Amino acid sequence: MEALTPAAIRPPLIPPIRARISVHALVSFGSVQIPNRRKIEVKAKSEKRSASAAAASVDYTDPDWKSNYQKDFEARFRIPHLTDALHDAVPYPSTFCLRMRTPVSPDFAEGYPSDGEWHGYVNTNDRVLLKVIRYSSPASAGAECIDPGCTWVEQWVHRAGPREKIYFKPEEVKAAIVTCGGLCPGLNDVIRQIVITLEIYGVKKIVGIPFGYRGFTDSSLSEMPLSRKVVQNIHLSGGSLLGVSRGGPTVIQIVDSMVERGINMLFVLGGNGTHAGANAIHEECRKRQLKVAVVGVPKTIDNDILLMDKTFGFDTAVEEAQRAIYSAYIEAHSAYRGIGIVKLMGRSSGFIAMQASLASGQIDICLIPEVPFNIHGPNGVLNHLKYLLETKGSAVVCVAEGAGQDLLQKTNATDASGNIILGDIGVHIQQETKKFFKEIGFTADVKYIDPTYMIRACRANASDGILCTVLGQNAVHGAFAGHSGITVGICNTHYVYFPIPQVIAEPKVVDPNSRMWHRCLTSTGQPDFI
């Protein structure tokens, strides 16, 4: 039986991508010169590899390359539908008409309610533009071009929202929600909106699967009945009402369990691993010709899902990180030659560290996984810290958990999902800093703050609350519209559906040649540590 591990499942999930090209491929087209700064080595090797492989497969001498590219793009971003495998699946007029149904009358006894006057549906052919900047040169900051000449190529993705036709009768739906991976602010907000929206469609059978995918097979755990009443106030707390977990059963076991329970709509809240699982569940259902919709809602505090403006929980994390940074600043500033070090989450992407550094304006050194650095040596972090103590009297460092892993001893240990367990770079920098200043006989007062789990356990802030609300609602609209193997996202401020494989092909990372990273460097004033 197929095990639910990255190695076992990831390969077949990602269809061959003929022409995925990102900024990293373009760096080789022209020489990108950053003023007063050496060209930064990009550490995101997987993205570089796939990008250059994709670039190699486009023949720019073919006069039709652009239209071929666009056709290929459209095919890759097509959102799978139940009718792809179930040719006789029929649509019904939507029951999402916002007309109140009274609790006493049996719903749909006189046919489905419809709202002839209501024009709030999204047309299936509506699209959103994925890329909105027209770069005139590959050397332009952050340029993402398809060809060496940076030709403008329109890339459209599917607009999310309620459709006029639905593929499930609400009274025949049993919907389940599952939350997997690590915690993230906003999980409860999304659960709440999914339940509320399902009820508006007229669904009565809604359950929560406890503790991630594990809840499908662990006989000691029973599914949790959900209703508006149950979820009404859950967004006021952090965490997940349903609980989370890593690892768990196989895809086959999960689908067997869904069949046994009669689940035909599954909402999966989680990161890249969870989405890989969701896509595998969707494929398995399709193979078995089951009328099941599997829809994801990307949950990652690290903000490392491709193509989206941001993921829910990220904003809250950046906001909460300010408190830790402020404390580190106060400690450092109040001490004689004080150094404050703050570690933030970000396994492979430094978005939280970068944005929190920018937002606080109190960071002197920001270290992220995407940009290599040395701690020791003439250009190292420690020498710069000494310089800061001599000139400013104090310093604050913000380090992402995945930064500088090449400087730590590798253990090859993995968690239950197969994710590599990282070395603690925060503690390492703290220890090396103390050692360094002691050895050179230079007084320095080092304070270390690790707020990572405090940040993750928070409830969502207002902006994340809104994002969660829209994503949760759109997830339900997508399932009712008959789509499966999709996920929801925000793209250039509009809400869209993506086929799952397109957003989890690799983690989204900070581009060291982007304007945002350069803004961060401008703010901190830090040099290269190489």
Ligand SMILES: Nc1ncnc2c1ncn2[C@@H]1O[C@H](COP(=O)(O)OP(=O)(O)OP(=O)(O)O)[C@@H](O)[C@H]1O
């Ligand atoms: N490649 C994969 N295919 C199928 N299932 C997977 C895959 N990777 C992980 N999973 C399953 O998805 C669940 C969550 O995965 P994981 O622990 O990696 O968290 P995640 O969704 O990536 O979230 P986070 O951002 O918190 O790491 C686990 O139950 C795991 O078994």
Ligand SMILES: O=P(O)(O)OC[C@H]1O[C@](O)(CO)[C@@H](O)[C@@H]1O
């Ligand atoms: O300790 P846990 O729960 O396994 O999760 C830690 C990881 O989860 C994340 O918060 C992502 O959800 C990462 O930033 C972090 O590396």
Ligand SMILES: [Mg+2]
């Ligand atoms: Mg993950």
